[in-house]
Amino acid sequence: MRKLRIGIIDLVAKGPTRALFARVMNANLASIMPQVIATWCEEEGHDVTFVCYTGFENLVEELPDNVDLVFIGAFTEAAQLAYALSNLFRSRGAVTVIGGPHARCYPQDAAKYFDYVLGFTDKAVVSSILQDCSQHRPVGVRIAANQQPAMLPGVRERWKFMEPTLKKAPFIKMVPMIASLGCPYTCSFCIDSTVPYQPLDFGVIKEDLRFLSKKFKRPLIGWHDPNFGVRFNEIMDAIEDAVPPDSFDFIAESSLSLLSEAHLQRLKRNGFKALLPGIESWYDLGGKSKTGKTTGLEKVRQVAGHVNMILRYMPYIQTNFVLGLDADEGAEPFELTKQFVDLAPGAFPGYSLLSAFGQAAPLNLEYQRANRVLPFPFHFLNNNQAMNVKPKNYSWPGFYEHVIDLVKYTYSWRAIFNRYRATDAMIPRWMNVVRAVSSEGFGRIKHHSDVRNRLNNDGQFRGYFEQESSELPRFYTDLARKDLGPLWDWLPKGAMQHDPNAYLKSVVV
Numbered sequence: 001m002r003k004l005r006i007g008i009i010d011l012v013a014k015g016p017t018r019a020l021f022a023r024v025m026n027a028n029l030a031s032i033m034p035q036v037i038a039t040w041c042e043e044e045g046h047d048v049t050f051v052c053y054t055g056f057e058n059l060v061e062e063l064p065d066n067v068d069l070v071f072i073g074a075f076t077e078a079a080q081l082a083y084a085l086s087n088l089f090r091s092r093g094a095v096t097v098i099g100g101p102h103a104r105c106y107p108q109d110a111a112k113y114f115d116y117v118l119g120f121t122d123k124a125v126v127s128s129i130l131q132d133c134s135q136h137r138p139v140g141v142r143i144a145a146n147q148q149p150a151m152l153p154g155v156r157e158r159w160k161f162m163e164p165t166l167k168k169a170p171f172i173k174m175v176p177m178i179a180s181l182g183c184p185y186t187c188s189f190c191i192d193s194t195v196p197y198q199p200l201d202f203g204v205i206k207e208d209l210r211f212l213s214k215k216f217k218r219p220l221i222g223w224h225d226p227n228f229g230v231r232f233n234e235i236m237d238a239i240e241d242a243v244p245p246d247s248f249d250f251i252a253e254s255s256l257s258l259l260s261e262a263h264l265q266r267l268k269r270n271g272f273k274a275l276l277p278g279i280e281s282w283y284d285l286g287g288k289s290k291t292g293k294t295t296g297l298e299k300v301r302q303v304a305g306h307v308n309m310i311l312r313y314m315p316y317i318q319t320n321f322v323l324g325l326d327a328d329e330g331a332e333p334f335e336l337t338k339q340f341v342d343l344a345p346g347a348f349p350g351y352s353l354l355s356a357f358g359q360a361a362p363l364n365l366e367y368q369r370a371n372r373v374l375p376f377p378f379h380f381l382n383n384n385q386a387m388n389v390k391p392k393n394y395s396w397p398g399f400y401e402h403v404i405d406l407v408k409y410t411y412s413w414r415a416i417f418n419r420y421r422a423t424d425a426m427i428p429r430w431m432n433v434v435r436a437v438s439s440e441g442f443g444r445i446k447h448h449s450d451v452r453n454r455l456n457n458d459g460q461f462r463g464y465f466e467q468e469s470s471e472l473p474r475f476y477t478d479l480a481r482k483d484l485g486p487l488w489d490w491l492p493k494g495a496m497q498h499d500p501n502a503y504l505k506s507v508v509v
């Protein structure tokens, strides 16, 4: 096999940025799989240039001129950027590959712009591409393993690609690690709900922790497990076996059902500092929050009590909610969340507008069958800038009215002050304040208000939401053009549109 010049791009940002928060945090959001693919490509004897794009790099300058093959890893919100980059590198003679969540959710669309589109990716899949490495146009080839890989290269093997990214992070340097893939829970909207749970090699994890203890005085690890701690005792045994208690800081996403008081005591002993459990809804998904059939106000009280107990052990907790689920109706779900904000004032609530990411989850078929999925460009599908599922029990303006009311309540000065007082540690205290007054809090109030006003006053805008017109409102085109900057000119013709029902069409014969 000839030796290839390979470029690997991990898209953390969806376009060039100068934002302070992005400067501080983006390099900490690097994905693991692009680093894994870089490691596998080098093991096969190829020359690899790796770039984690945080919004500040010039990708064209950072990759060699004559690159043969470019792998791009992207979430859906970075799809338009990925398509523009693929077009640019193809124009210079490269073959292009897309992997990551966007490729898994929208393979039909991605195949229009890439030579290869990856599903589950293991070493054999990567090897087959390296051997073939040829143009597949106008429609790319879709390649996937039957399941997630059983083994992934650990931190030590990925370090060469990870270290330059960590150097870009000015203060907080968070090392991405993973101890398991998939999830045993079946939350209907989640991409991991159909991926069987599988722990990774605890021996590799222990070795990685020991390796990191020599690289940093007090390493900070962000666990990328979809649901950390399903095999709680095994992962805790591994950590305790590898490094002294409380010598690392850890952050993890974990469901409330796994966060019993005994587990929290052990997490605290081992240096866990921040947890991000999903609550999602007061009327649905009770399994993962250990509330079973309890709903409504009773569930609010139960969950708030649980979250307050977590705060006795953890300096930081973010509680995630999905707004607009079909189980929700009227003002009550929003009012209940406001009560939760009061009852658990130390938690930072993260809100996501219900979004159906292509074929991420079987539930999306139902939305597509009911013709409820809107063709918002991928660039806006980040759970906040646009909601691409027509709400079942709300009009669009009515829904946005409730969202604005809730977000204003959550990020009011009163709630910000309460959150500050209910948090003990200095960094989490100020982190909550900064998040509330930045694009996540105040910024969203402004964006949602803008959308609500246009829904009420602009017939063409409202017509798009009501599926009476397929012409994207200029508001969104202008935003995307601004975000992509000079790369807008490389966006292929038609790449702002996609078929919102492609998943349904792919399963109906």
Ligand code: SF4
Pocket (backbone or CB within 6 Å): 183, 184, 185, 186, 187, 190, 191, 192, 193, 226, 227, 255, 278, 288
């Ligand atoms: S518990 Fe979390 S990771 Fe697991 S299926 Fe539900 S949302 Fe997905």
